[in-house]
Amino acid sequence: xxxxxxxxxxxxxxxxxxxxxxxxxxxxxxxxxxxxxxxxxxxxxxxxxxxxxxxxxxxxxxxxxxxxxxxxxxxxxxxxxxxxxxxxxxxxxxxxxxxxxxxxxxxxxxxxxxxxxxxxxxxxxxxxxxxxxxxxxxxxxxxxxxxxxxxxxxxxxxxxxxxxxxxxxxxxxxxxxxxxxxxxxxxxxxxxxxxxxxxxxxxxxxxxxxxxxxxxxxxxxxxxxxxxxxxxxxxxxxxxxxxxxxxxxxxxxxxxxxxxxxxxxxxxxxxxxxxxxxxxxxxxxxxxxxxxxxxxxxxxxxxxxxxxxxxxxxxxxxxxxxxxxxxxxxxxxxxxxxxxxxxxxxxxxxxxxxxxxxxxxxxxxxxxxxxxxxxxxxxxxxxxxxxxxxxxxxxxxxxxxxxxxxxxxxxxxxxxxxxxxxxxxxxxxxxxxxxxxxxxxxxxxxxxxxxxxxxxxxxxxxxxxxxxxxxxxxxxxxxxxxxxxxxxxxxxxxxxxxxxxxxxxxxxxxxxxxxxxxxxxxxxxxxxxxxxxxxxxxxxxxxxxxxxxxxxxxxxxxxxxxxxxxxxxxxxxxxxxxxxxxxxxxxxxxxxxxxxxxxxxxxxxxxxxxxxxxxxxxxxxxxxxxxxxxxxxxxxxxxxxxxxxxxxxxxxxxxxxxxxxxxxxxxxxxxxxxxxxxxxxxxxxxxxxxxxxxxxxxxxxxxxxxxxxxxxxxxxxxxxx
Amino acid sequence: xxxxxxxxxxxxxxxxxxxxxxxxxxxxxxxxxxxxxxxxxxxxxxxxxxxxxxxxxxxxxxxxxxxxxxxxxxxxxxxxxxxxxxxxxxxxxxxxxxxxxxxxxxxxxxxxxxxxxxxxxxxxxxxxxxxxxxxxxxxxxxxxxxxxx
Numbered sequence: 001x002x003x004x005x006x007x008x009x010x011x012x013x014x015x016x017x018x019x020x021x022x023x024x025x026x027x028x029x030x031x032x033x034x035x036x037x038x039x040x041x042x043x044x045x046x047x048x049x050x051x052x053x054x055x056x057x058x059x060x061x062x063x064x065x066x067x068x069x070x071x072x073x074x075x076x077x078x079x080x081x082x083x084x085x086x087x088x089x090x091x092x093x094x095x096x097x098x099x100x101x102x103x104x105x106x107x108x109x110x111x112x113x114x115x116x117x118x119x120x121x122x123x124x125x126x127x128x129x130x131x132x133x134x135x136x137x138x139x140x141x142x143x144x145x146x147x148x149x150x151x152x153x154x155x156x157x158x159x160x161x162x163x164x165x166x167x168x169x170x171x172x173x174x175x176x177x178x179x180x181x182x183x184x185x186x187x188x189x190x191x192x193x194x195x196x197x198x199x200x201x202x203x204x205x206x207x208x209x210x211x212x213x214x215x216x217x218x219x220x221x222x223x224x225x226x227x228x229x230x231x232x233x234x235x236x237x238x239x240x241x242x243x244x245x246x247x248x249x250x251x252x253x254x255x256x257x258x259x260x261x262x263x264x265x266x267x268x269x270x271x272x273x274x275x276x277x278x279x280x281x282x283x284x285x286x287x288x289x290x291x292x293x294x295x296x297x298x299x300x301x302x303x304x305x306x307x308x309x310x311x312x313x314x315x316x317x318x319x320x321x322x323x324x325x326x327x328x329x330x331x332x333x334x335x336x337x338x339x340x341x342x343x344x345x346x347x348x349x350x351x352x353x354x355x356x357x358x359x360x361x362x363x364x365x366x367x368x369x370x371x372x373x374x375x376x377x378x379x380x381x382x383x384x385x386x387x388x389x390x391x392x393x394x395x396x397x398x399x400x401x402x403x404x405x406x407x408x409x410x411x412x413x414x415x416x417x418x419x420x421x422x423x424x425x426x427x428x429x430x431x432x433x434x435x436x437x438x439x440x441x442x443x444x445x446x447x448x449x450x451x452x453x454x455x456x457x458x459x460x461x462x463x464x465x466x467x468x469x470x471x472x473x474x475x476x477x478x479x480x481x482x483x484x485x486x487x488x489x490x491x492x493x494x495x496x497x498x499x500x501x502x503x504x505x506x507x508x509x510x511x512x513x514x515x516x517x518x519x520x521x522x523x524x525x526x527x528x529x530x531x532x533x534x535x536x537x538x539x540x541x542x543x544x545x546x547x548x549x550x551x552x553x554x555x556x557x558x559x560x561x562x563x564x565x566x567x568x569x570x571x572x573x574x575x576x577x578x579x580x581x582x583x584x585x586x587x588x589x590x591x592x593x594x595x596x597x598x599x600x601x602x603x604x605x606x607x608x609x610x611x612x613x614x615x616x617x618x619x620x621x622x623x624x625x626x627x628x629x630x631x632x633x634x635x636x637x638x639x640x641x642x643x644x645x646x647x648x649x650x651x652x653x654x655x656x657x658x659x660x661x662x663x664x665x666x667x668x669x670x671x672x673x674x675x676x677x678x679x680x681x682x683x684x685x686x687x688x689x690x691x692x693x694x695x696x697x698x699x700x701x702x703x704x705x706x707x708x709x710x711x712x713x714x715x716x717x718x719x720x721x
Numbered sequence: 722x723x724x725x726x727x728x729x730x731x732x733x734x735x736x737x738x739x740x741x742x743x744x745x746x747x748x749x750x751x752x753x754x755x756x757x758x759x760x761x762x763x764x765x766x767x768x769x770x771x772x773x774x775x776x777x778x779x780x781x782x783x784x785x786x787x788x789x790x791x792x793x794x795x796x797x798x799x800x801x802x803x804x805x806x807x808x809x810x811x812x813x814x815x816x817x818x819x820x821x822x823x824x825x826x827x828x829x830x831x832x833x834x835x836x837x838x839x840x841x842x843x844x845x846x847x848x849x850x851x852x853x854x855x856x857x858x859x860x861x862x863x864x865x866x867x868x869x870x
Contacts, residue, residue: 068818068854201814208819209807209826211754211794218753226748251737269736270757271744345758345766345820345853394756394820395853427759622814626859630817633855656763656851665845667857 041093043170044177046135048095048106049079049128052173056156058085061095063107064117065366066204067344067396068630069685070623071117073202075125078118078619081196082129082188085169086156092203094390097368101383111367113401113512115587115683118619122681123187130185132176139175140167190617190678199622204392214392219351219362219422225254227413227423228273230282231262231433234649235507237286239263247276256280257416259409266417270424290507291649298439298506298646299336305462305502306334306443312478315488318496323456327447331535333528335444335709337520339644340437340513341651341659346394347430350410353420354379359386359411364393366401374404378411397634398512402470403435431659432651435511436644438464438483442524452536453546456496459487459525464510465503466517478503485517486586486690487525491556492547508646514634515689518586523711526582526694530701540698541569541581548583555614555677556583559592562612562675567594577607580698584690589615589682593691596668597699604700604718606636606668611688613672616680628672628688635692637662640719641712660721723783727752728796738784743767745783746793754794754823758851765850768824769793775831775847794823797830806830809867817854825850829864838868 041051041059051059060079066072076092095107108124133153140158141148144165151160156169190197207214232238242263244256252272257264263282267273305311324330350363352375359379365371368388376383393400410423425433440463449455467474467482474482481488483501490497513519533543541564548557560583564570573579576598583592596608611628618624641660645652653659672688697708700718713719723734725742727750734749741760746752746769755778758766762780769778770792778786798804803811806829816822825848832839832847839847844864852860 068816070817201811202816204819205811205814205816208816208822209810210803211823213753215753215756215820217757220751220753269740269744269748271736271740271748343853345756345764345818345851347757393818395818397853424757427761626814626817626856629858630855633852633857655761656759657761661851661853662855662857663851664848664857664860667861670858 044173046132046173046176047128047181048103049125050083050132052169054170056086056089056168056170057091058083058089058156058169059091059093061107062092063095063100063110064121065112065368065390065393065396067112067364067366067393069117069627070202070620071112072204073200074118074620074623075121076203077196077198077200078122078126079129081193082126083133084153084155087195087200089156090203097372097388097390098384098386100369101372110369111401112396113366113398115685115687117685119588119681119683122619126187127185130187131181134182134185135176135179136169136172138179139172142175143167196619197617197621200620202623208392215346215394216351216362216364216391217346217349217394217422217424221351221353221420224351224420224422225266225268225417226270226273227257227264227266227410227421228270228277229259229262229264229409229423229425229429230277231429232284232286233432234284234286234291235509236290237261237284240283240285243281247280250276250279255417257413259412262409264409264413264423266413266421270422274426286649293507293649294647295645301506302336302439302441302462302504305504306441306460308502311460311500311502313498313500314479314481314484315490315497315499317494318456320456320458320496320498323496324445324447324458327456330445330447331531332443332445333531333707333709334441335524335527336441337439337523337711338642339439339508340638340642341431341434341644341653342395342397342399342513343431343656343659344393344395344397344399347427348406348425349423350406351420351422352410352414354411354415357381357385360389361386361407361410362389362391363407364391364396364400365404366393366396366398370401370404371407374407375411378408379415397514398516399435401512403511427656428654431654434644435509437513437519438466438510438517439506440464440520444524444528446528446532448532448536452538452543454494454532457494458498460500460502462502462504464505464508466510466512468503468505469510483517484521486521486584490552491585492529493550493553494547507649515586515631515686518584518686518690519635519638519693522582522584522690523693523697526584526691527697527707527709530580530694530698531707544581544583555590556585556592558677559583559590559612559614559675562673563592563594563610566612566671566673567596567610569594578699578703580695580700580702582691582694582698586687586690587683588680589613589684589687591687591691593688593695595692595695595699597696597703599703602717603720604713606666608669608671609692610671610673611691612675613684613688614675614677615682615684615687616676616678618674618676621674624674624684625672627684629670631686631688632670632692633662633667635689636696639693639696639711639713641714641721643712643715723787725783725786725791726789727791728793734783736783738782740783741779742769742781742783742786742791743778746778752793752795756820756824758821758824763851764821765828766821766824768827768850770827770831773831773834775828794827797827804830805870806833806863806867809863809870813859813863813866815856815859815863817856821850821852825852825860829867832864833868839864
């Protein structure tokens with residue numbers, strides 16, 4: 001069995017070993033699944049990605065983050081495949097962020113988002129594995145004084161084919177590490193894969209089922225204190241006066257730290273810190289304008305964008321407006337989707353140790369280089385003196401990449417406290433100070449030709465742009481294509497099509513929420529297509545098929561067919577069962593879904609969800625199936641219940657009682673159909689999300705005749721929270 | 722100061738009696754396998770056994786836990802072995818991020834003690850833990866697998 005080890009410096013090893021044992025060491029060990037810090041790779045580094053110990057243990061370095069999506073195992077499979085090593089001897093460790101900075105980014109980007117973990121690094125990690133294999137072969141050939149072409153690597157052994165002797169990788173690694181890496185290597189054809197592309201047990205699971213301290217929130221350092229924080233409830237406000245005297249006598253309280261928009265209390269335990277910060281009187285300085293904002297005022301603001309003139313067009317095929325003007329009948333609908341919070345199970349947290357010339361942080365991060373930059377900025381200590389101790393993430397979903405507030409806060413608090421501090425945001429802080437999926441609205445108008453298919457279609461969106469604050473340079477000529485994800489690339493063949501987006505930015509901070517803008521865009525487009533099919537009197541599956549009969553729609557068509565086939569769409573559903581269908585391409589992949597529901601006393605009961613996914617290649621098939629299962633739950637929670645609302649400028653929801661999640665009792669059967677067509681690398685963590693909401697809402701129409709044009713379904717009495 | 726019996730050991734913890742057991746376990750005893758998720762007994766990430774029953778340790782005070790047998794994930798499988806639920810979890814490849822899974826496993830272990838062969842309805846009623854990654858399909862499969870073990 002394999003194990004995962006965080007990359008640890010010697011100094012850190014001491015404290016982590018103490019943490020692993022706990023206050024009263026129970027320290028059990030399960031043979032074969034040891035996670036012991038002292039076993040972190042010390043052997044020769046054949047390439048930056050591959051370390052091989054004398055006992056043949058292969059440590060594969062992983063630069064991307066593991067937040068449950070299985071990237072760590074998938075990347076190791078790809079390296080091991082080219083390395084020709086014995087998979088049972090593979091361990092993984094996170095590459096050091098500090099070394100990556102010092103070694104000119106030898107491991108490339110450490111960011112993990114946009115379903116890019118595998119697809120954007122597969123080329124160079126496979127090359128790294130292949131290079132290491134060639135170096136091991138060259139080292140063996142040199143030792144035998146034979147031509148490398150006569151030698152072959154397999155299962156962690158190099159063999160001299162003509163004469164038969166073998167050398168173990170562990171015996172060759174030292175010599176191999178001294179060689180120059182080959183300038184170019186030939187990668188295997190995926191059809192020859194033996195480890196990659198196969199279902200292997202995930203490397204991180206044994207530690208996780210045993211409750212080992214693999215998360216940042218489990219970090220325990222000598223002399224460590226704890227901090228709790230509260231932020232100005234109204235976004236954009238600041239902390240004014242603070243009455244520290246009110247809590248100074250509370251047991252264990254050590255310090256109050258001002259953070260600008262927030263105030264933190266440091267204590268000797270988290271519980272004491274949390275109680276104190278809740279009791280601490282703070283006068284918040286809020287802007288009057290922001291404090292008046294409500295969900296209703298935001299809705300009016302967005303609505304103004306639906307009819308706004310002079311909005312730049314993101315796409316303008318033919319002349320949709322002119323065609324609509326002469327159409328006898330127009331189908332028109334307005335849809336809207338609310339803010340959503342990530343609510344990962346591990347709340348935002350960061351542990352920081354700050355000395356005069358060095359900062360160490362332990363943080364669940366989707367971008368450890370961004371974490372390092374945040375720590376450098378907050379501490380004033382240069383980047384090359386910062387180490388980010390990467391841990392497993394208790395969920396990420398886009399919350400922990402571009403936004404590093406917990407790092408900034410923890411570093412400032414630890415610096416002020418003069419000792420290591422673990423900062424934990426309470427669930428309430430996590431819920432009310434998120435980076436929410438943007439609120440948005442859309443208005444679509446279409447006219448149908450004699451064959452029932454749309455001859456003209458205008459599509460206007462209005463809502464809050466993520467890129468306007470995160471990457472304003474990506475907005476060209478006033479068009480934010482990111483907001484229009486999945487809509488501007490012409491999936492459906494429509495001769496006259498006009499797409500535009502009226503930016504309406506609110507005071508609520510927005511961010512990348514798993515599947516991001518494709519969530520609501522899929523809901524808008526695929527439910528509207530259902531309306532068009534209904535108006536044309538056609539089956540919604542066959543209707544989509546007709547609109548996909550062109551080269552650009554080829555892969556969408558294939559996944560649509562695969563989902564319909566698995567769901568037996570051509571057969572009528574059983575009595576009392578109602579179905580909806582949708583297709584959407586996102587993150588370089590193609591996905592289609594069929595959702596089956598029944599109605600029970602006016603309430604939607606989920607029965608079955610079929611998702612077909614074409615991600616091109618698949619590094620880790622069981623991992624992709626797990627991502628589809630998880631994507632379905634993610635989408636169902638949002639579609640059934642998910643809604644962040646604003647009142648008096650602040651978030652109304654505070655915890656899971658008023659921001660509910662799908663639980664096991666409502667879980668439908670999920671059937672994942674993998675139809676990788678090869679030739680490209682698409683994402684897997686997000687593309688299954690977008691089709692779920694529209695397929696479900698279309699099933700609700702099939703069941704009730706009601707068109708639901710705003711989410712979640714709890715708003716319409718179709719689901720009880 | 723309060724006295725607790727955790728994983729078969731009696732220990733003193735220096736906390737106020739109304740401190741949630743969760744924080745005594747994590748911050749005073751270093752038993753970090755028990756997780757903080759919500760603090761209001763909604764999510765179940767902090768589930769432990771108290772006298773054999775699955776309880777959400779964020780909603781149990783140290784005072785109320787005193788004199789009772791507390792078992793955490795670290796004490797679920799003594800003698801360096803895996804509990805059958807943990808084994809089933811590995812076989813069914815249940816966890817994704819894993820943060821909620823220790824609480825989930827503790828809840829399931831308690832369920833199987835009281836109902837060795839639970840029906841799907843039993844599972845629905847007993848396992849109310851939140852998993853944001855959405856591992857529920859595999860959780861159900863693994864519970865049935867563990868029940869066969």
